[in-house]
Amino acid sequence: MNAASRVRLKPHYALGLGVLLLCGGVTQAGPHVHGAAELMLAAEGNKIEIILNVPAMSVVGFESQVVSAAQQQAVSDADALLRNPDQLFSLRGGQCVLEDTQVDFSAITDVALDAEEDHHTDDEHADHEQPAHEEAVVDEDHSDISVQYHFNCDNSAALEQLRFGPDGLPFGLEQINIMWVSESGQGGAEVSINRPYVDF
Ligand SMILES: [Zn+2]
Numbered sequence: 145m146n147a148a149s150r151v152r153l154k155p156h157y158a159l160g161l162g163v164l165l166l167c168g169g170v171t172q173a174g175p176h177v178h179g180a181a182e183l184m185l186a187a188e189g190n191k192i193e194i195i196l197n198v199p200a201m202s203v204v205g206f207e208s209q210v211v212s213a214a215q216q217q218a219v220s221d222a223d224a225l226l227r228n229p230d231q232l233f234s235l236r237g238g239q240c241v242l243e244d245t246q247v248d249f250s251a252i253t254d255v256a257l258d259a260e261e262d263h264h265t266d267d268e269h270a271d272h273e274q275p276a277h278e279e280a281v282v283d284e285d286h287s288d289i290s291v292q293y294h295f296n297c298d299n300s301a302a303l304e305q306l307r308f309g310p311d312g313l314p315f316g317l318e319q320i321n322i323m324w325v326s327e328s329g330q331g332g333a334e335v336s337i338n339r340p341y342v343d344f
Pocket of ligand 1: 178
């Protein structure tokens with residue numbers, strides 16, 4: 145009985161995020177466009193979840209694996225900025241407070257750094273290299289930074305607007321494609337330098 149009622153409670157919320165994650169997966173399938181990012185927003189009850197995918201080129205200036213101290217510093221700086229979304233965007237309406245942030249730099253930091261690499265055997269290196277040769281010939285030079293923001297809101301249905309700024313679009317981006325889903329529907333919008341906000 146317990147399991148059954150849990151299953152009944154979950155689907156709506158799971159569907160919203162599932163749709164967003166699916167959209168994210170689909171749109172990430174091809175090479176991204178430098179200068180353009182994607183933002184997915186799901187609002188339900190007292191929660192708003194936002195997933196932001198930005199080309200690493202726009203965030204840190206490279207999309208290869210981190211190899212130098214300067215690149216590591218760029219990642220650290222970007223991480224600090226991304227964890228402070230007040231500097232990137234604001235939500236109007238709903239009385240939302242940031243509860244949790246997850247920043248994923250694995251696309252450019254997944255390969256072991258020097259210190260770790262010493263522990264790898266030759267076999268492990270071979271394992272790493274094989275997939276790269278077999279697939280992703282087109283995509284291997286493209287890497288996204290992905291960030292998830294979890295907001296707690298008094299009422300997510302009262303969300304009126306997401307606005308980027310205070311200095312226009314972050315990271316010198318020219319365009320951000322927004323997809324959103326809420327209890328009352330779903331939609332999409334393109335925000336640009338000239339119109340750095342979306343009304344819900
Ligand atoms: Zn790229």
